[in-house]
Amino acid sequence: MARFVGRKLLHLLPVLLAVTLLTFLIASLLPGDLAYTILGDQATPEKVAALRAQMGLDLPIWQRYLHWLWDVLQGDFGRSFRTGETVLAAVADRLPVSIELMLMAEGLGLLIGIPLAILCAVRSGSAIDRFLTGLAFGKLSLPSFMVAILLIYLFAVTLGWLPATGWVPFTEDPIGNLRSFVLPALTLAFAEWPVLMRVLRSDMIATLQEDYIAMAKAKGLHPARILLVHALKPSSLTLVTVTGINIGRLIGGALIVETIFALPGIGRLLVGAIYARDFIILQGVVLFVAIGFVLVNFIVDMLYAVLDPRIRHGRA
Amino acid sequence: MAVLELEGDTALVSPVRRRGRRLGGLFVAALFWVVLIGLAAILANVLPIVSPTDMDFLGKRAPPSAAHLLGTDQLGRDMLSRLIYGARISLTVGLLSPVIGLVIGGALGMLAGYFGGRFEALTVGGVDVLLAFPPLVFALAVTAYLGQSALNITLVIGVLSIPAFTRVARAVTLSLAQREFVVAAQTLGATHMRILLRELLPNVALPLMAFFLLAVAVTIVVEGALSFLGLGVPPPAPSWGSMIGEGRESLDIAPWLAFLPAGFMFATVLAFNVIGDTLRALTDPRPGAL
Amino acid sequence: MTRALLSLEDVSVELPTPRGTLRAVDKVDLSLMPGRTLGIVGESGCGKTMLSRAILQLLPKRAKLSGRVRFGGHDLAALPAESLRRLRGPELAVVFQDPMTSLNPVLTIGTQLIETLQAHLGMDGAAAARRSVDLLAAVGIPAPAQRLRQYPHQLSGGMRQRVAIAIALSCEPKLLVADEPTTALDVTVQAQILDLLAREQRRRQMAMILITHDLGVVAGRTDEVAVMYAGRVVERAPTAQLFARMRMPYTEALLAAIPKLDSPPHTTLPAIAGRPPDPTRPMPGCSFSPRCRYADDHCRHAKPTLADPERSGGFYACWHPLTLPAAVGT
Ligand SMILES: Nc1ncnc2c1ncn2[C@@H]1O[C@H](COP(=O)(O)OP(=O)(O)OP(=O)(O)O)[C@@H](O)[C@H]1O
Ligand code: SF4
Ligand SMILES: [Mg+2]
Numbered sequence: 001m002a003r004f005v006g007r008k009l010l011h012l013l014p015v016l017l018a019v020t021l022l023t024f025l026i027a028s029l030l031p032g033d034l035a036y037t038i039l040g041d042q043a044t045p046e047k048v049a050a051l052r053a054q055m056g057l058d059l060p061i062w063q064r065y066l067h068w069l070w071d072v073l074q075g076d077f078g079r080s081f082r083t084g085e086t087v088l089a090a091v092a093d094r095l096p097v098s099i100e101l102m103l104m105a106e107g108l109g110l111l112i113g114i115p116l117a118i119l120c121a122v123r124s125g126s127a128i129d130r131f132l133t134g135l136a137f138g139k140l141s142l143p144s145f146m147v148a149i150l151l152i153y154l155f156a157v158t159l160g161w162l163p164a165t166g167w168v169p170f171t172e173d174p175i176g177n178l179r180s181f182v183l184p185a186l187t188l189a190f191a192e193w194p195v196l197m198r199v200l201r202s203d204m205i206a207t208l209q210e211d212y213i214a215m216a217k218a219k220g221l222h223p224a225r226i227l228l229v230h231a232l233k234p235s236s237l238t239l240v241t242v243t244g245i246n247i248g249r250l251i252g253g254a255l256i257v258e259t260i261f262a263l264p265g266i267g268r269l270l271v272g273a274i275y276a277r278d279f280i281i282l283q284g285v286v287l288f289v290a291i292g293f294v295l296v297n298f299i300v301d302m303l304y305a306v307l308d309p310r311i312r313h314g315r316a
Numbered sequence: 317m318a319v320l321e322l323e324g325d326t327a328l329v330s331p332v333r334r335r336g337r338r339l340g341g342l343f344v345a346a347l348f349w350v351v352l353i354g355l356a357a358i359l360a361n362v363l364p365i366v367s368p369t370d371m372d373f374l375g376k377r378a379p380p381s382a383a384h385l386l387g388t389d390q391l392g393r394d395m396l397s398r399l400i401y402g403a404r405i406s407l408t409v410g411l412l413s414p415v416i417g418l419v420i421g422g423a424l425g426m427l428a429g430y431f432g433g434r435f436e437a438l439t440v441g442g443v444d445v446l447l448a449f450p451p452l453v454f455a456l457a458v459t460a461y462l463g464q465s466a467l468n469i470t471l472v473i474g475v476l477s478i479p480a481f482t483r484v485a486r487a488v489t490l491s492l493a494q495r496e497f498v499v500a501a502q503t504l505g506a507t508h509m510r511i512l513l514r515e516l517l518p519n520v521a522l523p524l525m526a527f528f529l530l531a532v533a534v535t536i537v538v539e540g541a542l543s544f545l546g547l548g549v550p551p552p553a554p555s556w557g558s559m560i561g562e563g564r565e566s567l568d569i570a571p572w573l574a575f576l577p578a579g580f581m582f583a584t585v586l587a588f589n590v591i592g593d594t595l596r597a598l599t600d601p602r603p604g605a606l
Numbered sequence: 607m608t609r610a611l612l613s614l615e616d617v618s619v620e621l622p623t624p625r626g627t628l629r630a631v632d633k634v635d636l637s638l639m640p641g642r643t644l645g646i647v648g649e650s651g652c653g654k655t656m657l658s659r660a661i662l663q664l665l666p667k668r669a670k671l672s673g674r675v676r677f678g679g680h681d682l683a684a685l686p687a688e689s690l691r692r693l694r695g696p697e698l699a700v701v702f703q704d705p706m707t708s709l710n711p712v713l714t715i716g717t718q719l720i721e722t723l724q725a726h727l728g729m730d731g732a733a734a735a736r737r738s739v740d741l742l743a744a745v746g747i748p749a750p751a752q753r754l755r756q757y758p759h760q761l762s763g764g765m766r767q768r769v770a771i772a773i774a775l776s777c778e779p780k781l782l783v784a785d786e787p788t789t790a791l792d793v794t795v796q797a798q799i800l801d802l803l804a805r806e807q808r809r810r811q812m813a814m815i816l817i818t819h820d821l822g823v824v825a826g827r828t829d830e831v832a833v834m835y836a837g838r839v840v841e842r843a844p845t846a847q848l849f850a851r852m853r854m855p856y857t858e859a860l861l862a863a864i865p866k867l868d869s870p871p872h873t874t875l876p877a878i879a880g881r882p883p884d885p886t887r888p889m890p891g892c893s894f895s896p897r898c899r900y901a902d903d904h905c906r907h908a909k910p911t912l913a914d915p916e917r918s919g920g921f922y923a924c925w926h927p928l929t930l931p932a933a934v935g936t
Contacts, residue, residue, distance in 0.1 A: 018445040026454075029461040137593070141586035143537040145544045145557075146578045149564055153575075157568050211707040214664050219722045219773065220694030223687075229721075234712045252452025256541055260564075270453065274460040274547060286449070286457045294448045308712060309757040 087284030098265035104185035109192025121204035136194035244300030416474025425485025529592030617673035632837035645824030648834035699779035705766035716754030764795035843920035
């Protein structure tokens with residue numbers, strides 16, 4: 001296990017470094033000069049020159065990268081030139097909302113996807129299996145912003161059951177907080193379950209044909225135990241990987257959903273920064289999200305090892 | 317023996333055949349829709365429709381009529397015309413972006429799979445880094461820095477699709493590189509160039525093509541999402557995504573303003589998915605492989 | 607006379623395949639008394655595994671079973687799922703061919719043993735764990751207490767098969783079906799496993815069906831032998847009688863094909879010339895006729911049925927049975 005973790009860690013560091021480099025390079029794609037953008041149209045050349053010197057913009061690009069990386073390593077992701085808020089403070093403020101949203105969404109997605117996948121695998125080839133796989137396939141073509149619109153139309157506009165916007169902190173109004181998360185989380189969950197179901201279904205169908213499942217039946221185990229312990233555990237390996245990869249899409253989805261439902265999360269922070277052309281916040285958030293994404297995938301890899309003893313013992 | 321039995325059993329339920337038969341009608345419908353919407357987009361200028369930016373201030377959010385077959389939007393612009401011109405954007409970006417991925421990613425993947433070694437390690441590493449960014453975040457950030465335009469969006473999504481194409485091309489090439497016909501060509505003294513182009517390319521092309529169609533579907537969605545957020549193709553050019561975004565404001569009084577473009581986009585994305593998936597099922601006998 | 611523990615009447619198994627219906631088992635009649643052993647021998651693909659799966663009710667989903675499988679007074683095919691589940695384990699158990707695939711890779715040995723005990727004997731965890739240690743010791747696994755916490759991949763093939771046997775024996779079954787329990791193992795381990803099975807079978811007075819493609823394996827270890835070819839039983843006799851006087855040319859060929867002890871594992875019958883018939887294309891005459899050196903026109907047009915015309919207790923399906931022991935010659 002230690003060897004496994006070590007190997008993964010060794011792989012992690014260069015990726016993280018490359019991620020910082022790429023983020024830095026993206027930010028330097030900005031045509032023109034950041035100083036002009038900050039100072040606006042009325043900037044005098046002297047002011048611009050002064051700001052450039054202050055921000056280190058007149059240095060060669062590799063020096064700028066090293067300065068910036070040094071700051072980042074010390075936890076200084078930059079500061080908004082509009083509000084003066086640091087990136088770290090802004091992110092810390094919005095992160096809980098995004099995490100709550102994503103956890104609820106992934107949880108709901110698994111809650112829908114796993115039972116349906118088991119159902120399909122057990123009855124593979126039946127009418128219900130064909131219907132559900134067809135539905136999942138169709139759902140893959142329905143992006144989350146459309147689902148959001150449909151849900152808003154149905155539950156907020158027509159039925160009036162749930163709010164379409166209006167987030168309140170959990171500490172002020174727990175029920176209201178949860179209610180404001182229902183539609184956004186459902187929207188994201190709708191994007192998740194088809195993927196989860198498809199992956200788990202095909203793995204489960206393969207697993208159910210294994211000898212050890214025949215063996216479990218021959219041992220006279222309860223069918224529920226055969227499905228949930230003997231078949232689900234070995235089948236969930238790909239599911240875990242997919243869940244990891246999915247987080248990338250989930251973050252993208254969260255960005256849209258937070259914007260539509262006016263949830264003050266990281267996604268909205270990022271979109272807001274773009275609307276306001278607040279490039280420092282934008283760069284900081286992008287870096288933060290990418291690092292977070294890499295780390296979550298690292299954790300998912302670890303989870304993989306927990307599930308599969310063969311990997312844990314360094315065989316694979 | 318056990319292994320044989322497994323193979324026997326899966327052979328019985330060959331997903332390709334079942335899928336093929338089941339999607340037959342759907343496949344034709346998908347092809348029909350793609351051709352229809354493609355022709356409409358190409359012929360938009362010649363078609364007898366009003367300009368998508370002409371505003372009819374007296375007829376805002378009008379229901380369908382002889383003058384406006386699908387009604388008008390919140391500024392009194394003709395919906396049908398906007399939908400057709402929107403198809404132009406969606407299809408242009410949707411078809412051009414993956415070409416970038418196809419060419420660059422396909423070439424990188426084939427070279428990496430064929431030559432292996434340092435080059436392969438470097439390619440795989442680069443792909444890993446690019447994949448470390450959630451795609452939508454990457455697309456948004458880069459277009460924000462570069463500036464919003466159809467060209468920039470095409471380029472950004474194109475770059476984003478490189479890793480996936482690289483992976484597909486590399487995987488297929490790896491599975492082929494040791495096969496008899498390649499080894500035979502090598503022993504006969506064929507050049508690398510010749511093996512890559514004559515022996516490998518024809519075999520890699522079909523899986524890549526299937527993946528290309530699926531990538532078109534994804535690209536249309538990503539472009540739609542950007543435009544929906546108002547961060548895609550700048551107004552007043554009509555795009556399905558921005559139409560949905562604008563229609564959202566009047567969901568309570570005129571829901572069709574959002575649902576019409578959503579329906580068009582869904583149908584188009586579904587159509588590309590159906591065609592791509594059918595093609596993939598034909599080229600790859602494994603269920604759910606991708 | 608006591609009643610048979612297991613009896614098969616006219617059992618057939620049909621599998622749908624893209625090339626048409628495949629008759630993997632064709633009208634088999636067999637019976638087995640409590641505590642006795644039956645060897646089933648035949649080439650690869652002759653339907654041994656399908657027959658054993660028909661007995662265990664573990665056929666692939668799409669397979670069609672006809673005929674009757676009676677076990678201790680039950681008609682297994684007609685039994686409700688829950689009753690069948692209660693039989694499996696305490697009455698009916700199985701050891702599969704390949705211990706690499708028959709143990710669940712993500713569950714510990716302990717879990718896989720203990721769950722069986724708990725499912726049928728109502729033991730609590732601690733009692734089941736103690737019993738598991740005893741069982742592992744009984745099948746010759748060193749340091750059994752440590753093994754409980756290990757995963758299958760940490761054990762060698764022979765050890766895994768011992769674990770599988772311990773699991774099969776855990777609830778004291780009345781019938782054990784062992785489907786080529788040693789084919790996937792090294793030659794040196796094969797004899798150990800077979801002796802273990804024979805010892806436990808005698809000790810527990812349980813009936814056993816030992817499936818193999820190797821006539822040599824059944825020789826000293828079974829009471830009766832059934833020889834299968836192309837889904838049918840083509841010869842059946844008490845073991846000693848069969849070896850003293852075999853009647854089917856196919857059995858004779860099988861005997862000639864017994865692999866040498868020094869041949870590598872996984873070798874399947876090398877010596878019979880030709881291949882078994884395509885099971886999706888039934889032939890009118892004796893299905894061995896294309897490979898049989900005694901075949902004539904009659905063989906090719908009329909199918910011999912399994913019978914015991916001499917009332918010697920030896921059944922065979924052949925128009926031209928061998929008349930004298932091969933060793934004596936004519
Ligand atoms: N799951 C399956 N689906 C379709 N056909 C199968 C399946 N399993 C086995 N068969 C076919 O059924 C026939 C009998 O197979 P079976 O596995 O019973 O043979 P066997 O005697 O056990 O052979 P072996 O010694 O190789 O284990 C063979 O022709 C085989 O190809
Ligand atoms: S019936 Fe004829 S072909 Fe068949 S085994 Fe006997 S002699 Fe050979
Ligand atoms: Mg077998």
